[in-house]
Amino acid sequence: MTAINTLNNLIKLTDEPDENLYSEIAKNIMYFGATAIPLLKKNLGRNIGYIQKERIESLIYNIENHIIINKIQQWKNNGASNILEPYLLLGKHRFPHTDWSMLTFQLMLMVEQIDQELNRTITPLEQIKVINHIIYNINNINGNISTLKNPDFYYINTLFETRIGNPLSIGILYISVAQRLNIPIYGIDLPQHFVLAYIKDNIKMPKAEDVLFYINPFNKGIIFTKNEILHYLKGLGIKPENKHFSPMNNIQIINKLLRALIETCSRAGDYKQAQELTLLL
Numbered sequence: 001m002t003a004i005n006t007l008n009n010l011i012k013l014t015d016e017p018d019e020n021l022y023s024e025i026a027k028n029i030m031y032f033g034a035t036a037i038p039l040l041k042k043n044l045g046r047n048i049g050y051i052q053k054e055r056i057e058s059l060i061y062n063i064e065n066h067i068i069i070n071k072i073q074q075w076k077n078n079g080a081s082n083i084l085e086p087y088l089l090l091g092k093h094r095f096p097h098t099d100w101s102m103l104t105f106q107l108m109l110m111v112e113q114i115d116q117e118l119n120r121t122i123t124p125l126e127q128i129k130v131i132n133h134i135i136y137n138i139n140n141i142n143g144n145i146s147t148l149k150n151p152d153f154y155y156i157n158t159l160f161e162t163r164i165g166n167p168l169s170i171g172i173l174y175i176s177v178a179q180r181l182n183i184p185i186y187g188i189d190l191p192q193h194f195v196l197a198y199i200k201d202n203i204k205m206p207k208a209e210d211v212l213f214y215i216n217p218f219n220k221g222i223i224f225t226k227n228e229i230l231h232y233l234k235g236l237g238i239k240p241e242n243k244h245f246s247p248m249n250n251i252q253i254i255n256k257l258l259r260a261l262i263e264t265c266s267r268a269g270d271y272k273q274a275q276e277l278t279l280l281l
Contacts, residue, residue, distance in 0.1 A: 008039060015052040026059060033066070065276055068092075072089060072254075081250070083179065095157050106160055107177075114177060115181060131221065135177070136220045141163055141173070143217075143219060143220075147164055150268070151264040167195070170217040171194045172253065175196065183198075184203070187248040188214065188246070190232065192236070195229075199247060261277050
């Protein structure tokens, strides 16, 4: 018997009334991984009962969840150099029916628009002025505080569809664009906020002393200094630490994104989504 025939027979048994037996059947289907998804979806189109339909939908979701976990782990193991890769993976998992090819095209168009305006002899401040003009004025990306309470607005597709986002969604977009243009912009982990830093040189592991200036992606990319961060922390009653001024790596940024999503989903009562994101974290 071929593997496909075995899989087909297992899927037919998803109406098994004995929960213990079904648990073994589900484990064997899960073993097939991505190969099982087309056949599972095909069986959803059949005239099946509610319980069997619910089980098949659950199997599809669980397999896809394992796939994204493995892909993000692979990204991490391969050096985690491209922050856009896991950001797109998270979005595709949450919104599988989005036209992701169109979204990628829009992002690449934004990069091209900036690249055409950039002159490599201009200063870092002038570079930021160009990036800000394209992102906020030409592409109409804006920060809106209401997006902090809605988990959907942490994903890049919602940012492009609505043109509004929060510090993390706009900040990761900003970094993604900068990485493609080889402009040394990194994330900074502030409590209840996320800002960016322009590094004096393309240093592989930059530190706080390598920061030329800071950028607020939530507020149209305005530039500020360490003193403003100190003032911000004082307003929150938080003692300044080195991490509040030091550039983050891509893994740390994705961790911050996942933690923010988990907290936002939990507050919104979407505990299932929060649990799945916890597995990713």
